[in-house]
Amino acid sequence: MPSAIVNEYFRTKKLPQIWCPGCGHGIITRAITVALDKSNLNRDKICIVSGIGCSSRATGYLDFDTLHTTHGRAIAFATGIKLAKPELTVIVITGDGDCTAIGGNHLIHACRRNIDITAIVFNNNIYGMTGGQYSPTTPKYDKGTTAPYGNIDKSFDIPGLAAAAGATYVARATAYHANLLISLIQKGINNKGFSLIEAISDCPTYYGRKNKKGDAVDMLEWQKKYAINVTAASKMPPESLKGKFIIGEFKNTTEPEYTDEYQKIIDNIGKE
Amino acid sequence: MKNKELLMQGNEACVEGALVAGMRFFAGYPITPSTEIAELSSEKLPLVGGKFIQMEDEIASMAATIGASLTGLKSMTATSGPGFSLKQENIGYAAIAEVPCVIVDVQRGGPSTGLPTSPSQGDIMQSKWGTHGDHPIIVVAPASVRETFDLTIKAFNFSETYRTPVIILLDEVIGHMREKIELPDISKIDIVNRKKPLVNKEDYLPFKADEDLVPPMADYGEGYRFHVTGLVHDETGFPSNNPDVSDKLIRRLDAKIEKNKDKIVEWEEKNTNDAEIIILSIGCVSRASNAAMKIMRNKGIKVGTFRPITVWPFPEKRLEELSQKVKAIIVAEMNLGQMALEVERISKCMTRIEKVNKVNGEIITPDEIIAKIKEVL
Ligand SMILES: Cc1ncc(C[n+]2csc(CCOP(=O)(O)OP(=O)(O)O)c2C)c(N)n1
Ligand code: SF4
Numbered sequence: 278m279p280s281a282i283v284n285e286y287f288r289t290k291k292l293p294q295i296w297c298p299g300c301g302h303g304i305i306t307r308a309i310t311v312a313l314d315k316s317n318l319n320r321d322k323i324c325i326v327s328g329i330g331c332s333s334r335a336t337g338y339l340d341f342d343t344l345h346t347t348h349g350r351a352i353a354f355a356t357g358i359k360l361a362k363p364e365l366t367v368i369v370i371t372g373d374g375d376c377t378a379i380g381g382n383h384l385i386h387a388c389r390r391n392i393d394i395t396a397i398v399f400n401n402n403i404y405g406m407t408g409g410q411y412s413p414t415t416p417k418y419d420k421g422t423t424a425p426y427g428n429i430d431k432s433f434d435i436p437g438l439a440a441a442a443g444a445t446y447v448a449r450a451t452a453y454h455a456n457l458l459i460s461l462i463q464k465g466i467n468n469k470g471f472s473l474i475e476a477i478s479d480c481p482t483y484y485g486r487k488n489k490k491g492d493a494v495d496m497l498e499w500q501k502k503y504a505i506n507v508t509a510a511s512k513m514p515p516e517s518l519k520g521k522f523i524i525g526e527f528k529n530t531t532e533p534e535y536t537d538e539y540q541k542i543i544d545n546i547g548k549e
Numbered sequence: 550m551k552n553k554e555l556l557m558q559g560n561e562a563c564v565e566g567a568l569v570a571g572m573r574f575f576a577g578y579p580i581t582p583s584t585e586i587a588e589l590s591s592e593k594l595p596l597v598g599g600k601f602i603q604m605e606d607e608i609a610s611m612a613a614t615i616g617a618s619l620t621g622l623k624s625m626t627a628t629s630g631p632g633f634s635l636k637q638e639n640i641g642y643a644a645i646a647e648v649p650c651v652i653v654d655v656q657r658g659g660p661s662t663g664l665p666t667s668p669s670q671g672d673i674m675q676s677k678w679g680t681h682g683d684h685p686i687i688v689v690a691p692a693s694v695r696e697t698f699d700l701t702i703k704a705f706n707f708s709e710t711y712r713t714p715v716i717i718l719l720d721e722v723i724g725h726m727r728e729k730i731e732l733p734d735i736s737k738i739d740i741v742n743r744k745k746p747l748v749n750k751e752d753y754l755p756f757k758a759d760e761d762l763v764p765p766m767a768d769y770g771e772g773y774r775f776h777v778t779g780l781v782h783d784e785t786g787f788p789s790n791n792p793d794v795s796d797k798l799i800r801r802l803d804a805k806i807e808k809n810k811d812k813i814v815e816w817e818e819k820n821t822n823d824a825e826i827i828i829l830s831i832g833c834v835s836r837a838s839n840a841a842m843k844i845m846r847n848k849g850i851k852v853g854t855f856r857p858i859t860v861w862p863f864p865e866k867r868l869e870e871l872s873q874k875v876k877a878i879i880v881a882e883m884n885l886g887q888m889a890l891e892v893e894r895i896s897k898c899m900t901r902i903e904k905v906n907k908v909n910g911e912i913i914t915p916d917e918i919i920a921k922i923k924e925v926l
Contacts, residue, residue, distance in 0.1 A: 288776075291787060321772035326616075337776055337787060342769040344619065345778035345788075346612065347642050353609035357616025357624070358769060360600050361574050365620070365770050383612075386605040543595045 286310035288340045295334055299493025301452035301478030305399050306335040308455050308476070309368065312462035318366050325368045326355040328375035330406045332399035332478070335370045349379030352387045355394050363536040366466065369396040373414040374404045377433050381413070384473075388442035391470040392535035395446075397462060398435055398473065401480035409483030420487045435475045440528045445470035447528040451477035453500035454524060461526060470534045477504075477522075554731050559697045559723040560585035560627075562730065563653055564593060566701030567625050569735055571742070572651075573599035574624040576613035578606055578632060581665045582721040583655040586627035607632035611639035615648045619777065621768035623705055627653035630663060633672060633679070640714050641680030642779045644802065647756070647764065649708035649743055651701070653717045655724040658910045667910030668721035670832060670883040674890075676716045677861045683799055685806040687711070687813060688861040690718040690831040694728040700858070706741040707813065711805055712763050718860060720883070722833035722912060746773070756798075757784040762805040806862060816864040817856045820846065821871060824853030826922055829868075829892060830881040831857055834913050838881055841918040852922060860888070865895050872896035877925045881905040881913050901925065 279289060287310070296302050313323065323341045327333035329348035336343040342365075346354045351369045359367045376384055376398045387394060403421060404410040411421030411428040414435065418427040440447045446468035450458035458476055465472030479485065479496035490496050507525030510518060557565070563586055567575075575590035577583075591601040600617070604610040610626045618624040628636060633654045643650050656672045658664025672679075676688045687707050691697040697719065704715040746753050746765040755775040758764045764784075767773035780788035781795045789795070806813065817835075820842060821827060828838040835856040845852040855871065855878075857864050872878065878900055880889040889904045896902060905921050907913050 321774065322770055324769050337778070340774055342774055343776045344616070344769075345776070345780065347638055347779055350608060350612045350639065353604065353612035354616040356602070356604070356609070357574070357576060357613030357618075358620055360602055360613070361617035361622045361624075362620040362768075362770055382605050383609055386609070539595075539600060543598055546595055 282310055286340055287338050291338050294338055297482045299481045302332050302399055304452040304455055305476040308458045311459045315463050316466050323366045324358055326351045327370040330372035330375045332372040349375050352383040356392055359392055359394055360536055367394045369394055371398050373400040374412040377413045385442040388439050388444040388471050390535040391445055391532050393469055395465040395472040398475045399478045400475055401478040401484055403480050403484035405480045409487055436527045439473040444473045445530045445532050446472035448526045449475040449524050451500040451504055453497045552731050554729050556727055556729050557694055558727050559694045561589055562694045562698040563701045564589040566698040570702040570705035571623045572625050574617035574622040575601045576604050576610040577626050578604055578610050580629045580632045582657055582724050583627045583629045607635035611636040614650050615643050618648050618650050619769050625651040629655045629657045630659045637679040643714040644684040645779055646777050647712035649712050650714050651704045651708055655719040657721055664910040670720055673887040676718055685713050685802050686861055688716045688718055690860045691723055692832050692835045695730040709741045709743045720832045754784045755786045762801055810862045814862050814864050815858040819854045821853035823851050825851045825876045827853045827855050827875050828879045829855045834881050837913050837915045840915040863891050868895050872899040875900050877901040877903055879903045879921050881918050883907050
């Protein structure tokens with residue numbers, strides 16, 4: 278039986294979804310709907326935009342105005358939507374490859390503009406949809422179908438990238454830490470500006486299998502074991518953080534928002 | 550009342566036409582020789598409550614243009630050669646997702662960075678086939694500043710009528726040329742807006758076409774809560790792998806333009822009644838063709854001109870008729886013979902086809918066309 282949240286916010290006729298058993302993407306998608314539910318917004322004024330990838334298929338299941346775009350371009354489509362109709366709450370669903378490889382340029386420029394869009398990056402450290410090639414977040418020396426001898430690229434720290442590029446709200450949680458994820462997404466939606474929430478997902482089918490990470494449960498256990506909350510981490514000596522990753526809120530600031538700034542131009546012309 | 554005369558560039562006339570047509574959103578990235586279109590849009594749009602954004606590249610500009618159109622704003626982007634190449638994937642998106650939008654390509658010499666400040670007509674085939682897969686497209690090619698104004702309005706009207714991307718193929722000469730033009734009485738211009746759904750929100754099928762093969766279009770934010778994807782989809786808008794669904798969609802998209810061809814196709818012909826030789830050209834080259842025709846007519850040689858105004862769909866029926874009557878068709882174009890391929894296909898060997906081609910960044914002159922006419926005689 279689907280839960281009340283699923284019944285309310287999912288296009289239940291489109292279920293079951295295409296994701297593999299144990300894929301973390303389902304937990305994250307549900308977290309987005311819970312965060313939206315808690316945000317008390319006008320349902321008809323929410324638009325959810327995605328790129329291409331397993332993660333980006335989420336828009337098809339969500340009962341809002343939804344746009345499934347081209348690979349890497351979700352943020353650019355979303356920018357057009359938000360600027361054209363600022364009254365809309367615009368959410369972007371994207372993958373690590375979609376957002377930081379092919380779409381990396383759009384990401385940093387949306388951060389820089391501080392346009393009021395909330396992007397949730399489903400990071401499973403791999404290209405899931407195309408069958409397990411290494412992505413910009415595949416850890417160094419891990420394997421992918423195009424890195425049979427181990428990946429020699431250094432991986433991106435997505436929140437660090439977004440914060441440096443000018444996003445005003447930046448956070449990270451995992452599929453395991455679903456409640457934290459919900460509250461971070463909610464805060465991101467609430468932030469008037471560009472918000473990026475990295476959601477660590479798990480892809481047992483490709484990343485897990487290629488790198489001997491066990492099944493879906495093992496991978497969620499791994500998230501639980503190696504995640505350290507940002508406040509706790511700040512009190513720990515750097516040596517004890519080795520091999521761990523940090524979750525929580527990294528940046529929460531207020532800066533002029535792009536569509537507001539544009540509206541000022543329009544209003545001021547009228548006054549002259 | 551006579552409207553006032555204005556001295557204007559083709560690129561400016563494009564923006565003025567777009568604003569009259571109802572453009573309220575422009576996303577672009579600077580590139581010669583199209584930049585004036587972005588500059589003028591950035592100045593004029595906020596004056597009418599519209600929005601301009603300079604995106605990080607042409608891929609993003611095309612994406613933002615489509616996004617804005619989905620909220621109900623008439624949207625345009627403008628570019629040239631390299632940028633036109635970058636836009637192609639998302640032009641295909643607009644075609645399959647049936648999002649109205651207008652793309653201006655002010656052609657310059659190519660391939661690659663090519664000849665940034667020189668005219669060319671090398672994108673004729675790209676404007677039709679630039680994005681992958683079978684897809685509908687309408688392409689118009691103005692030959693004067695005033696016509697740029699008129700055809701930009703038409704481009705918006707076509708895009709709204711048929712829910713399809715429409716490309717305006719300018720060339721560097723028309724884009725940058727200044728001419729004195731008299732604008733028409735704006736209140737008398739036909740402006741078309743996309744068809745809106747008339748059904749209850751719950752019953753809305755976003756990709757169920759009416760008899761004219763075009764589905765009514767809701768805006769994002771109106772409560773219809775619909776899905777749009779670049780995947781093959783059925784009438785509900787959701788993806789499908791069903792071969793029948795795919796066949797039906799791709800054929801409908803094509804038929805949407807094919808079946809309405811008579812309402813779309815436009816051309817101009819001069820002195821074709823008694824012509825033995827026809828010079829066929831578009832854009833700036835047609836000005837040289839008309840000059841060549843005049844010179845030859847003065848010498849008593851029966852020359853006419855034919856100018857496709859819509860390049861795609863091509864004025865096929867009329868050209869076929871003319872092919873049966875004339876001794877030769879000379880296709881003059883600033884590329885190595887892209888349009889000539891289409892002319893050869895249509896004329897089916899019923900007449901002799903000769904070509905005048907130029908790819909050195911200079912304009913084809915009347916003399917060059919006359920030299921070819923003399924060869925044919
Ligand atoms: C322009 C383009 N290049 C490549 C692809 C093929 N492609 C589809 S999804 C994908 C990677 C998706 O990876 P990610 O964004 O990490 O999402 P995931 O599937 O892992 O959730 C690729 C390369 C495409 N659809 N379009
Ligand atoms: S391939 Fe990986 S990311 Fe894609 S659905 Fe399966 S588990 Fe999820």
